[in-house]
Amino acid sequence: MTVHDYSAVTIDGKEVSLKDYAGKVLAIVNTASKCGFAPQLEQLQELYKDYKDNGLVILGFPCNQFMNQEPGSSEEIAAVCQRNYGVSFPMFDKVKVNGPDAHPLYKHLTSQAGGLFSKSIKWNFTKFLVDADGNVIERFAPKTSPMDMKPAIEKLLDQPSR
Template sequence: MSSVHDFSAKTITGEDKKLADYKGKVLMIVNTASKCGFTPQYEGLQKLYDTYKDQGFEVLGFPSNQFMNQEPGSEQDIQEFCQVNYGVSFPMFSKVDVKGKDAHPLFKHLVKEAPGLLSNQVKWNFTKFLVDQEGRVINRYAPKTNPENMEEDVQKLLSR
């Protein structure tokens, strides 16, 4: 598989979603957690989404409980937390593994296309992947990179 569009995932409400539905859009794919020091990044991700969604930008959130048990809740708990605390309206998906042998195939593809500095694994919550309109992985951002620091890259892709 050579494109993010070749994958599918379950939404946080349990529906199968083909990522091909996002063809022609710039994507920010991020693994999330509700009890992480980086959790306030939900606010910045929502702001980016609000600013650019009408220009063809989507944020796709994938909760993961693989890092120090920082996403222990159910899908309903996660959805409620995100909406109540951060007004999240961008698409959220069901909890997945983002590293290791049971990693979701999408995340295996993302790390293969954009390896990290020290390893090909996702290192922590809020690792972010920028994907172009054709489904190619363009960049990977560290968990500590705030969403506002990625805005220029999003703008560049949207203007292509």
């Protein structure tokens, strides 16, 4: 199984197959607009703007599992992301990233790239880098600046899809 075998609902309610992103390098991030790391949304947007024409897509998945830092509706989340951080990359409906009700995509991501002490996600803004074939390549901690992902992104963008 790869990331391309999953689907998710966009923030505006449309079911999307992640097969639609085949051939693209993905950065998948669990977001929270009221988190101290929320300014990373601006950095993620900058990465998206700089690399989208080369094949990078950022996918944002709002999550309210960490200290109620994403309590709003989809409409409120979208408005905050756009207004405060200029987000234009694809955002999805709020998901759970841990536990028995975790979104199947997140169960896959964490099974492929565990964290420092366990596979579970410890906080908002855990970032997963996925190659153009849908394989999970690397996991980045919440504290890791999106800009620190540039070398890994550039390496994947230079490699053609199989």
